[in-house]
Amino acid sequence: MKVKFRGMNEITRPQQRGAATRVSWFQFATEHRASIASLVVLVFPLVMPFTALAVNILIYGLYALGFNLVYGYLGLLSFGHAALFGTGAYLCGIAIAHFALPWFVSIAVGILGGLLMAALIGVLAIRTRGIYFAMVTMALSQCVYYLFYQAVDWTGGENGLRGINVRVIDILGVKLDFINPLTRYYVIAVFVIAAFFVLSRILASPFGAVIEAVRENETRAKASGYDVTLTRLITFILSGGFCGLAGALQALHLSIVPIEILHYDTSGIVVMIALLGGMGTFFGPMVGAAAFLLLENLVSLWTVHWQLIVGAIFMICVLFFPAGIWGTLISRGKP
Amino acid sequence: MAGLSLDLIALQLFTGLALGAIYVLFAIGLSLIFGMLTVVNFAHGAFYMIGAYAGVYILSFGGNFWICLVAVPLAVGLFGLAVERFLIRPLYGRGIDYPLLLTFGLSYVMVELVRIAFGKTGYPFDTPEVLQGAVNIGVGYFPLYRLFVIGATAAVLLALWLFLEKTSFGLIIRAGARDPQIVRVLGVDVARVWLIVFGIGTAIAGFAGLLAAPLQGVIPEMGGTILAEAFVVTVVGGMGSIGGAVLAGLLVGVVVSMTSLFAPEMGKVSIFALMAVVLIVRPQGFFGRAGLMS
Numbered sequence: 001m002k003v004k005f006r007g008m009n010e011i012t013r014p015q016q017r018g019a020a021t022r023v024s025w026f027q028f029a030t031e032h033r034a035s036i037a038s039l040v041v042l043v044f045p046l047v048m049p050f051t052a053l054a055v056n057i058l059i060y061g062l063y064a065l066g067f068n069l070v071y072g073y074l075g076l077l078s079f080g081h082a083a084l085f086g087t088g089a090y091l092c093g094i095a096i097a098h099f100a101l102p103w104f105v106s107i108a109v110g111i112l113g114g115l116l117m118a119a120l121i122g123v124l125a126i127r128t129r130g131i132y133f134a135m136v137t138m139a140l141s142q143c144v145y146y147l148f149y150q151a152v153d154w155t156g157g158e159n160g161l162r163g164i165n166v167r168v169i170d171i172l173g174v175k176l177d178f179i180n181p182l183t184r185y186y187v188i189a190v191f192v193i194a195a196f197f198v199l200s201r202i203l204a205s206p207f208g209a210v211i212e213a214v215r216e217n218e219t220r221a222k223a224s225g226y227d228v229t230l231t232r233l234i235t236f237i238l239s240g241g242f243c244g245l246a247g248a249l250q251a252l253h254l255s256i257v258p259i260e261i262l263h264y265d266t267s268g269i270v271v272m273i274a275l276l277g278g279m280g281t282f283f284g285p286m287v288g289a290a291a292f293l294l295l296e297n298l299v300s301l302w303t304v305h306w307q308l309i310v311g312a313i314f315m316i317c318v319l320f321f322p323a324g325i326w327g328t329l330i331s332r333g334k335p
Numbered sequence: 336m337a338g339l340s341l342d343l344i345a346l347q348l349f350t351g352l353a354l355g356a357i358y359v360l361f362a363i364g365l366s367l368i369f370g371m372l373t374v375v376n377f378a379h380g381a382f383y384m385i386g387a388y389a390g391v392y393i394l395s396f397g398g399n400f401w402i403c404l405v406a407v408p409l410a411v412g413l414f415g416l417a418v419e420r421f422l423i424r425p426l427y428g429r430g431i432d433y434p435l436l437l438t439f440g441l442s443y444v445m446v447e448l449v450r451i452a453f454g455k456t457g458y459p460f461d462t463p464e465v466l467q468g469a470v471n472i473g474v475g476y477f478p479l480y481r482l483f484v485i486g487a488t489a490a491v492l493l494a495l496w497l498f499l500e501k502t503s504f505g506l507i508i509r510a511g512a513r514d515p516q517i518v519r520v521l522g523v524d525v526a527r528v529w530l531i532v533f534g535i536g537t538a539i540a541g542f543a544g545l546l547a548a549p550l551q552g553v554i555p556e557m558g559g560t561i562l563a564e565a566f567v568v569t570v571v572g573g574m575g576s577i578g579g580a581v582l583a584g585l586l587v588g589v590v591v592s593m594t595s596l597f598a599p600e601m602g603k604v605s606i607f608a609l610m611a612v613v614l615i616v617r618p619q620g621f622f623g624r625a626g627l628m629s
Contacts, residue, residue, distance in 0.1 A: 124615070268439060318426070
């Protein structure tokens, strides 16, 4: 997957259409980034050792995509994204297990849950800036963890939420077998691909330009008349929508929502994935998710202490390759 | 609320102070490091955990608790010095997020190394014999060890205060927290000051871990929970403010123990509610400088 696109580039900044006469690979890849990512996702299971891993990569990639919107594009480091991911998963699961709602409604409930939780956390955390943001988001997501842990009647508490049995995906009379790994992969892929296009559209919009303007120079963005606080809040909420979707898909995929999904480690993993892949790049989160989960699978084959290796590799990345895998690759080809 | 006497509330208040004392020790290290180096040490919980395990290790060689009280902060502090020198120092000037991310990765490595060395299951940690039992503190019997925790914390705070306010090195530290550039211009080796501050901060974290060990046992994951709670303390108290960390740490401890008395299931949630209120009313915390956050 990575080899295939080595020669290509991408731009995270909005295009100046008409300014450049020559269309480079770089611009081509940027303009069609959502389509390219979708194509990769469609052929991805063919090159993976087993489909379940591919599904995981897809879901964590989507989760990282949502996280990257806040960290990479907006420039705020959140250590509480597990709350958004977990809320999406729990609400989707509750909709199915307690209310027997159809799967597509449940996914919508999950997305809504992610959006609402992001709005709640965002309103509080956005009041702080800089390094504070990481601490406050982490603390608030820990609070969410305890709340879900206590609400045993709804969430199953320590045992996790069980009974999310979706065996058949029914689309206008067409019944798809959700137990079949490959079918499951492509059902989930449809949502991920939709997310690619939505995210790409957001980033290409004037609002997307404001998001990056706030990251690059807050004072100047403010002086240009943009409401910095509101931009941050909206971006955080949008990120919650993506993470909520990822969580909802995770709930469908696992048929159970473990309480660990809200744990601080789940927030940490997405930071690692985004940094490993390349923050602030469109393809980075997916590349990072693939690299991280493949690494985790590989290392856990010969040692149970995979966290040691993963942590060490992460430290090396921070010290020597802060641009991540994808970021390092494209910095070589950038015109 | 039958049987809920004033004495019980007073006792619970003391329990909260003992709990708060651990928060205070943990948070002043965090605050000291942030105030000087502008590094949020995500591995602070791991240093805390290492402190407890160092205690277990020393005791297994027949050492006693009093030796631990001296040796553990020294050992953890030395380790902290090495971490600052070889891992964090290369990252200065590269953005405030990078040291945070690095220490986050480091905490994974430290926790996993401890799991390899000591196993995944925890260790019980006996209260030293002299400190077992309870004493009457006027409102009822209170565990002696918890009193000792409060006393030891007060002693550390006093020592730290004397060090920062009365020694010339403390003066340099305070000046460096205000404006490292000027201090450097005046011919002070700021890198060395930062190194030592990181060492002191982590040493106090190790000390806190050791003190907490008899109260809650020793497991590799013990640092993760307190880290999130200490962030609450630093946000409430004001980042970089030692006085704020002390006041907020005690407050958080008391709030937790009081909520546990009246609504046990809300004990853990209460401190985050406290943080939410502070964020809404006074986002920079009790003693935080308004500018520091931006």
